[in-house]
Amino acid sequence: MPEAKTRGVLFIHSAPSALCPHIEWAVGSVVSQRFELKWTPQSAAPGMSRAEVSWTGQPGTGALLASALRGWAHLRYEVTEEPSPGVDGSRWSHTPDLGIFHATTDAAGNIMVGEDRIRYAYEQGAGEPALVYHELSLALGEAWDEELEPFRHAAAGAPVRWLHQVV
Structure with a gap:
């Protein structure tokens, strides 16, 4: 039986130039191949760079990518993973x-x-509509969307590369 595959996109919305090679190394370690991202200036944050890459791999690759980049100062990113048989889709921001x-x-x-x-x-919320609204806003990740939206628009029309996981 063939192994399940899924796909997704890694969006590096903004990263300091000095961090770019480290990002490439971290992503390469997840997908088991060395590669270079095509970095372009991020117009929403002068002095920062952006890149995006589409990927294919085993379900769970999105979580590995998000974890590999988590916690780095000054880094904004999103990872998406499409649903696959028996596995829900996901988004990390x-x-x-x-x-x-x-x-x-x-x-x-x-x-x-x-x-x-x-x-x-x-x-x-305990009967307080504003508190229910606040909790649902957290559940939907609205604060992340608000902060990332200017960076998403700055990437309109950017080139996309495909990255295939080596198994």
Whole structure:
């Protein structure tokens, strides 16, 4: 039986130039191959660079990529992983100020908020609509989207490379 494969995209929204080779090394260690990203200036953050690469690999590769980059100062990135047989899709977003956010996604890329998380929002809200709204905002990762949106728009029309995981 063939091994399950999935695909996704790694978006490095902004990184200091000195960090770029380290990012390439970290990503290369996850996909078991050496490669160089095509870095371009990030117009939303002068002095920073951006890159993006599409990837294919085993389910869970997105989590490995997100973990390999997690916690680096001044780095903004997102990793997506499409659903595959028996595995939900995912999105990881990272900003220096907020840290990392993970969400399960459907086939269209929409964030799926589970029943337990919705119940938690109701409980924390204790009848106070503003508190319920706040908890649901956290569950949807709205703060990460707000911080990353200018960087996403600055990447419109950027070239994309495909990266295939060596197994």
